Amino acid sequence: MTNKIEHHPDDSTLMSYAAGSLSEPLCAVVAAHLELCKACVHEVHAMERIGAALFEDLQGSPINSGTQEACCKAIGQPESNAKIPDEPQDHSVLTRILGSKLADIHWKRLGFGIWHHPIKLSPNCNGDLRLIKVAPGQVMPEHGHGGSELTLILSGSYSDEFGKYNAGDLSDLGDDVEHRPVSDSLEGCVCLIASERKARFKDIVSRIVQPLTGL
Amino acid sequence: MAHLLQRVAQSRDAQAFAELFENFAPRIKAYMIRQGADPTTAEELAQETLLMVWRKAGLYSDTKGSATTWIFTIARNLRIDRLRREVPWQTFPEGQEEQASDDIAPDEAVSERERRERVHAVLATLPEDQHEVVLLSYIEGLSHSEIADRLDLPLGTVKSRMRLAYQKLRESVEDLR
Numbered sequence: 001m002t003n004k005i006e007h008h009p010d011d012s013t014l015m016s017y018a019a020g021s022l023s024e025p026l027c028a029v030v031a032a033h034l035e036l037c038k039a040c041v042h043e044v045h046a047m048e049r050i051g052a053a054l055f056e057d058l059q060g061s062p063i064n065s066g067t068q069e070a071c072c073k074a075i076g077q078p079e080s081n082a083k084i085p086d087e088p089q090d091h092s093v094l095t096r097i098l099g100s101k102l103a104d105i106h107w108k109r110l111g112f113g114i115w116h117h118p119i120k121l122s123p124n125c126n127g128d129l130r131l132i133k134v135a136p137g138q139v140m141p142e143h144g145h146g147g148s149e150l151t152l153i154l155s156g157s158y159s160d161e162f163g164k165y166n167a168g169d170l171s172d173l174g175d176d177v178e179h180r181p182v183s184d185s186l187e188g189c190v191c192l193i194a195s196e197r198k199a200r201f202k203d204i205v206s207r208i209v210q211p212l213t214g215l
Numbered sequence: 216m217a218h219l220l221q222r223v224a225q226s227r228d229a230q231a232f233a234e235l236f237e238n239f240a241p242r243i244k245a246y247m248i249r250q251g252a253d254p255t256t257a258e259e260l261a262q263e264t265l266l267m268v269w270r271k272a273g274l275y276s277d278t279k280g281s282a283t284t285w286i287f288t289i290a291r292n293l294r295i296d297r298l299r300r301e302v303p304w305q306t307f308p309e310g311q312e313e314q315a316s317d318d319i320a321p322d323e324a325v326s327e328r329e330r331r332e333r334v335h336a337v338l339a340t341l342p343e344d345q346h347e348v349v350l351l352s353y354i355e356g357l358s359h360s361e362i363a364d365r366l367d368l369p370l371g372t373v374k375s376r377m378r379l380a381y382q383k384l385r386e387s388v389e390d391l392r
Contacts, residue, residue, distance in 0.1 A: 012377035020291035031304035052284040060241025
């Protein structure tokens with residue numbers, strides 16, 4: 001990452017991530033940003049200490065005597081039995097989220113100058129996570145966000161009322177903010193977008209596609 | 216607690232593990248219950264968390280934080296995986312770049328304890344409305360939208376209360392250096 005990252009998740013978003021209460025799609029986008037942003041990694045570690053302090057304050061629940069015995073017995077077993085299902089660390093976080101390398105994504109065309117690739121979430125999970133690719137110079141209609149929505153720029157850039165967003169930047173706009181992004185005139189942009197609610201994305205697409213299909 | 220974890224990591228010390236169990240299992244069980252687990256599941260998850268502590272102890276590095284923080288992150292991720300059945304994208308602060316040091320330096324141990332006291336002190340002085348959202352987020356595991364629904368507040372208000380709480384807590388939880 002050659003550019004300096006200038007747009008970060010809101011503190012409240014990072015706290016929710018550290019608390020483990022951010023929903024899966026939003027969590028994935030924050031994790032992909034953290035992979036690129038040391039400053040936010042430090043914030044998250046600090047925020048995890050808040051969780052640890054609150055956890056420490058909890059009044060413990062008594063454990064059945066047999067449980068500790070069983071647990072201490074289990075650690076006595078040969079280590080080879082204890083298969084550690086560790087996540088493969090040789091892949092980047094982004095690759096694990098996408099399930100393949102970004103370069104290998106099969107894009108589906110959504111309309112003129114816009115492609116997408118939906119990413120599978122856990123079955124019981126609400127929300128939406130997908131890659132979006134926008135052609136150079138595309139203007140998206142002014143829109144607001146009903147609920148939490150995060151956009152991570154993976155390549156190219158876009159600009160809106162709040163500045164220019166380059167690769168690694170994350171846009172974390174509140175639900176009361178309206179903006180009108182324009183993709184970079186040479187490169188366009190590729191983004192990972194998460195929204196808390198399933199229906200949200202359709203609105204975004206219709207907003208983008210509407211003016212182009214003349215509806 | 217860090218020294219117990221070091222003993223587990225370095226000499227697979229079963230006695231140290233038993234002490235960690237006694238210290239942490241009841242609190243992990245309480246945490247899981249607050250997160251919505253029934254007592255039986257909560258106890259299983261407490262046991263599973265500690266078994267993971269045993270297996271992953273070698274990855275623990277005291278340079279990345281206190282033992283309590285490390286164990287909290289393991290419990291947190293297990294909860295996302297089992298209770299919410301979602302993928303926990305959060306990584307453990309396991310210090311891949313830094314080698315686990317042989318011993319925790321005495322002054323470091325002191326500052327870690329001092330820091331913990333400071334965090335508790337600041338938490339105790341948070342205004343009630345900020346303390347409430349922080350607790351709902353960390354201990355009850357509610358998303359900002361769920362907190363907004365629960366308290367009948369706009370989403371933006373929940374987020375700004377979280378931010379205000381962090382501004383007060385920040386200095387006490389930042390990296391020591």
